[in-house]
Amino acid sequence: MTEATPPEVRLRESLGAIPGYVPGKPAAEQPGRTTYKISSNENPYPPLPSVVKVVQEATLSMNRYPDMGVTELRDAIARRFEVKPEQVATGTGSVGILGSLLQITCEPGDEVVYAWRSFEAYPIVVGLSGATSVQVPLTEESRHDLAAMADAITDRTRLVIVCSPNNPTGPAVRADELDAFLQRVPPHVLVVLDEAYLEFVRADDVPDALNVWRRHPNVAVLRTFSKAYGLAGLRVGYCIAHEPVAEALRKAAVPFGVSEIAQRAAIASLDAYDELDQRVQDIVAERDRLLIGLRDLGYPVPDTQANFVWLPLGDKTLDFAAAAEAAGIVVRPFAGDGVRCTVGEVEATDRLLEVAKEFAGR
Numbered sequence: 001m002t003e004a005t006p007p008e009v010r011l012r013e014s015l016g017a018i019p020g021y022v023p024g025k026p027a028a029e030q031p032g033r034t035t036y037k038i039s040s041n042e043n044p045y046p047p048l049p050s051v052v053k054v055v056q057e058a059t060l061s062m063n064r065y066p067d068m069g070v071t072e073l074r075d076a077i078a079r080r081f082e083v084k085p086e087q088v089a090t091g092t093g094s095v096g097i098l099g100s101l102l103q104i105t106c107e108p109g110d111e112v113v114y115a116w117r118s119f120e121a122y123p124i125v126v127g128l129s130g131a132t133s134v135q136v137p138l139t140e141e142s143r144h145d146l147a148a149m150a151d152a153i154t155d156r157t158r159l160v161i162v163c164s165p166n167n168p169t170g171p172a173v174r175a176d177e178l179d180a181f182l183q184r185v186p187p188h189v190l191v192v193l194d195e196a197y198l199e200f201v202r203a204d205d206v207p208d209a210l211n212v213w214r215r216h217p218n219v220a221v222l223r224t225f226s227k228a229y230g231l232a233g234l235r236v237g238y239c240i241a242h243e244p245v246a247e248a249l250r251k252a253a254v255p256f257g258v259s260e261i262a263q264r265a266a267i268a269s270l271d272a273y274d275e276l277d278q279r280v281q282d283i284v285a286e287r288d289r290l291l292i293g294l295r296d297l298g299y300p301v302p303d304t305q306a307n308f309v310w311l312p313l314g315d316k317t318l319d320f321a322a323a324a325e326a327a328g329i330v331v332r333p334f335a336g337d338g339v340r341c342t343v344g345e346v347e348a349t350d351r352l353l354e355v356a357k358e359f360a361g362r
């Protein structure tokens with residue numbers, strides 16, 4: 001068989017400017033010791049037996065399409081958060097919903113405002129949609145600069161994404177600053193609060209997002225089962241939005257995108273939340289130990305309300321990542337900027353602190 005000649009297919013020129021998603025690297029095995037992947041903000045605990053059981057049962061019907069309306073899961077989410085099922089949309093992870101949010105709000109050339117550095121999926125989904133990213137630098141404390149974000153809104157702005165806690169730096173926005181910000185956002189601009197790490201938040205001056213959502217017709221809340229719920233591999237997230245927005249999201253969703261297995265697992269995880277919450281509390285305790293340990297070593301680690309810490313190492317970022325990898329832990333470096341380390345197993349924290357200590361002494 002002869003190979004086809006190189007394609008002359010015309011792809012969108014703008015694709016060249018869109019970065020690729022860099023997944024956290026897996027941890028390579030090392031003889032004689034356990035290695036740890038703390039590069040993707042995953043939950044280090046294996047799935048609960050009760051969740052595994054419903055997943056196994058659901059595999060028996062995978063010759064069928066799932067419930068396209070995601071009815072039972074949307075009902076369960078609605079009950080849990082005291083909203084209407086009509087106000088819930090689901091997707092293939094919250095990243096899947098982000099894509100839909102772009103599709104329902106932006107024509108090519110429209111603008112999307114978000115903080116930077118923030119979640120690396122944002123520039124990708126915005127770029128793919130043909131909209132324009134307007135990135136507003138974080139403050140010196142690696143926090144959202146909501147005043148500057150309000151200033152960045154123009155006639156072309158259709159969507160603002162507020163990532164709280166911010167991936168990869170850690171801080172959450174405060175309730176008062178979010179209120180002041182929302183006062184300044186025109187009512188036709190949709191503001192999405194990306195709360196992927198909500199369950200790990202312990203600060204008390206943070207917004208109650210659903211309360212904010214109830215007060216603002218132009219706010220939507222984006223959440224996921226990937227982090228605290230430990231279902232990253234099943235790809236299911238949800239958005240709580242006012243009905244026209246939620247309905248548009250359901251229209252734009254990939255048909256049958258959330259598998260029956262994922263739907264069942266998400267329902268079982270909502271049911272088992274007390275059990276999962278125990279793990280979340282352990283992760284939070286471990287996070288605080290890691291944060292204090294790193295600060296004691298002199299690292300200027302910003303506050304974190306998530307399941308990761310941020311080391312703003314600048315030029316030393318890749319060196320630190322290499323040192324960690326040599327010690328059997330894989331972190332997530334953002335070259336020239338900093339290193340994000342997920343809070344995982346106790347042993348991973350211990351080893352990360354050892355690496356950090358040695359690195360500080362260099």
Ligand SMILES: *Cc1c(COP(=O)(O)O)cnc(C)c1O
Pocket residue numbers: 041092093094095096119163167194196223224225226227232235236237
């Ligand atoms: C991990 C993460 C998500 C969740 O992604 P899924 O597609 O639901 O797995 C969303 N937003 C942020 C900021 C994240 O870090």
